[in-house]
Amino acid sequence: MARRAEKFDEITDVIVAGYGFAGAAAAIAAADAGKRVLLLEKMAVPGGISICSGGGMRVATDADKALAYLRATNAGSVPDELLAAFAVELTRLPGELAALAAINGAKLTTLDRPASYALAGHDAFQFIEVESVPDFDASTEYPNATSLRAGINAFKVLDDNVRARDRIEVRLSSPVERLVHGDAGEILGVEVRTANGSRRIGTRHGVILACGGFESDAVMQRQFWQFYPVLPAATRGNTGDGIRMAQVLGADIWHMWHFHGSYGFRHTDPAYVFGIRTKKLPDWVPGLPSAPVRMSWILVDQTGRRFMNEYEPYAHDTGHRAFDRFDATTTRFPAMPAYLVFDEAGRRMYPVAKSFINDPEIKTYDWSQDNLREVGLGILKRAESIAELARLMKVPEPALAETFVRWNRECTDNSVDDFGRPAATRVPLGSPPYYFGEVWPVVSNTQGGLVHDVGQRVRNPFGEVIPRLYVAGELGSIWGFLYLAGGNLAECFISGRIAGGNVAAETALAP
Numbered sequence: 285m286a287r288r289a290e291k292f293d294e295i296t297d298v299i300v301a302g303y304g305f306a307g308a309a310a311a312i313a314a315a316d317a318g319k320r321v322l323l324l325e326k327m328a329v330p331g332g333i334s335i336c337s338g339g340g341m342r343v344a345t346d347a348d349k350a351l352a353y354l355r356a357t358n359a360g361s362v363p364d365e366l367l368a369a370f371a372v373e374l375t376r377l378p379g380e381l382a383a384l385a386a387i388n389g390a391k392l393t394t395l396d397r398p399a400s401y402a403l404a405g406h407d408a409f410q411f412i413e414v415e416s417v418p419d420f421d422a423s424t425e426y427p428n429a430t431s432l433r434a435g436i437n438a439f440k441v442l443d444d445n446v447r448a449r450d451r452i453e454v455r456l457s458s459p460v461e462r463l464v465h466g467d468a469g470e471i472l473g474v475e476v477r478t479a480n481g482s483r484r485i486g487t488r489h490g491v492i493l494a495c496g497g498f499e500s501d502a503v504m505q506r507q508f509w510q511f512y513p514v515l516p517a518a519t520r521g522n523t524g525d526g527i528r529m530a531q532v533l534g535a536d537i538w539h540m541w542h543f544h545g546s547y548g549f550r551h552t553d554p555a556y557v558f559g560i561r562t563k564k565l566p567d568w569v570p571g572l573p574s575a576p577v578r579m580s581w582i583l584v585d586q587t588g589r590r591f592m593n594e595y596e597p598y599a600h601d602t603g604h605r606a607f608d609r610f611d612a613t614t615t616r617f618p619a620m621p622a623y624l625v626f627d628e629a630g631r632r633m634y635p636v637a638k639s640f641i642n643d644p645e646i647k648t649y650d651w652s653q654d655n656l657r658e659v660g661l662g663i664l665k666r667a668e669s670i671a672e673l674a675r676l677m678k679v680p681e682p683a684l685a686e687t688f689v690r691w692n693r694e695c696t697d698n699s700v701d702d703f704g705r706p707a708a709t710r711v712p713l714g715s716p717p718y719y720f721g722e723v724w725p726v727v728s729n730t731q732g733g734l735v736h737d738v739g740q741r742v743r744n745p746f747g748e749v750i751p752r753l754y755v756a757g758e759l760g761s762i763w764g765f766l767y768l769a770g771g772n773l774a775e776c777f778i779s780g781r782i783a784g785g786n787v788a789a790e791t792a793l794a795p
């Protein structure tokens with residue numbers, strides 16, 4: 285029998301696929317356990333979606349209360365033992381983040397932010413953000429990336445930690461294409477595409493898949509979601525590769541329907557493949573005193589009527605869900621696309637959208653402050669009357685006119701809205717001109733992926749572990765029904781550290 289070394293072009297201790305937060309956290313943990321780590325990134329730039337994020341990392345002050353909330357929001361979609369372990373980890377995360385931040389003197393800030401829904405335990409949570417990093421100029425260091433808020437600072441912290449560890453080697457433009465396995469299904473290495481062709485790399489301990497979800501994979505989306513298209517928000521790199529590779533080995537998958545996202549515009553230049561999400565307005569918690577701000581727009585579907593609360597409590601998470609209604613009488617999705625409408629005063633309020641992307645070849649589209657550049661580009665259209673608006677939108681004029689009347693009445697009498705939109709967020713549609721743009725569901729990140737145990741070991745549908753195969757980050761996300769804001773980033777750090785530590789503890793394979 286051939287020696288393992290003869291089957292591979294090179295051998296290392298641990299291989300990590302994907303250089304976002306999860307991959308970085310996994311690589312750091314494995315390196316700190318004394319292993320040599322090869323961190324392989326598909327794109328020419330690191331950071332994945334992570335670098336574009338708001339950088340809000342969820343932590344908990346009380347594990348029992350956090351568990352109650354996680355149970356309520358996951359609705360039985362993931363095993364309780366995972367939630368229980370995760371709740372405890374959330375209480376430990378502040379210490380870990382502080383240790384990582386010490387690398388470059390980054391300043392962390394803790395914000396009191398209850399979870400999005402007033403369910404048991406919702407008040408046991410806070411956010412940690414990397415407020416600043418000394419001498420860090422994001423536009424010089426990561427010129428291809430733009431970030432919602434502090435995600436780019438958090439990436440700098442991880443990137444500096446990776447660079448400080450000699451045991452970690454990073455290779456960009458190195459997509460992992462296949463897992464190499466032995467007769468018992470145990471993972472022996474990977475096949476990687478390089479500029480010089482395919483390369484087989486062996487591992488002594490195992491492989492961690494941290495290569496994100498399927499935000500940019502239209503084929504997988506068509507299989508798991510009924511509506512389409514759903515536009516990716518941030519990166520072209522995440523195309524479900526980890527799911528496909530692990531499925532070859534018999535991996536189980538969970539809650540593939542669930543994704544974190546909202547609604548947004550399509551650029552009129554087809555080369556800009558990303559959905560441009562509507563402006564992120566502050567979230568609010570139903571049933572609790574909060575001050576949601578004024579939202580300049582309403583949405584109508586192709587019948588000319590409103591169909592959802594445009595300002596849901598956590599609109600950037602669940603904002604896409606109402607678009608997924610199929611009308612069996614017309615055999616259409618009436619809200620695909622929907623129309624976002626505002627008036628002249630609304631146009632002047634603030635930019636209605638903004639894009640955050642990480643791409644080596646596409647520059648972030650910079651939405652104009654007054655929303656006028658987009659009118660010039662045709663992303664938004666202008667109408668001088670309701671009749672013209674209806675004609676351009678191709679919706680029935682009487683229905684649209686009635687929508688205006690009803691909406692304006694709700695704005696003045698503060699009556700209960702059909703869809704639950706809070707009175708404080710409502711802005712009347714006054715005099716023309718009016719503006720509208722087609723909006724589509726936008727996926728910020730997927731939550732479905734590989735089933736795993738508490739140790740981040742990938743499992744098959746019989747609950748058996750696939751030897752030496754680990755998962756970290758959103759590829760194995762535990763968010764099965766209602767997402768906890770900041771939970772994805774917390775999960776990257778927690779699952780990455782656990783996967784990195786456990787893979788390092790695997791008995792080394794013989795040469």
Ligand SMILES: Cc1cc2nc3c(=O)[nH]c(=O)nc-3n(C[C@H](O)[C@H](O)[C@H](O)COP(=O)(O)OP(=O)(O)OC[C@H]3O[C@@H](n4cnc5c(N)ncnc54)[C@H](O)[C@@H]3O)c2cc1C
Nearest residue numbers: 302304306326332333334338339340460521757758770773
């Ligand atoms: C605008 C925006 C704001 C957000 N804000 C927040 C927030 O504030 N808090 C929060 O918790 N979550 C937030 N999220 C979600 C969060 O950013 C992601 O869920 C999380 O960063 C995913 O991290 P990851 O490491 O699992 O994946 P990624 O960061 O996407 O990294 C995966 C990497 O794997 C690479 N890859 C893919 N396939 C392969 C392959 N075959 N071989 C090698 N590499 C591969 C990809 O190119 C990518 O670099 C936000 C998302 C968006 C879009």
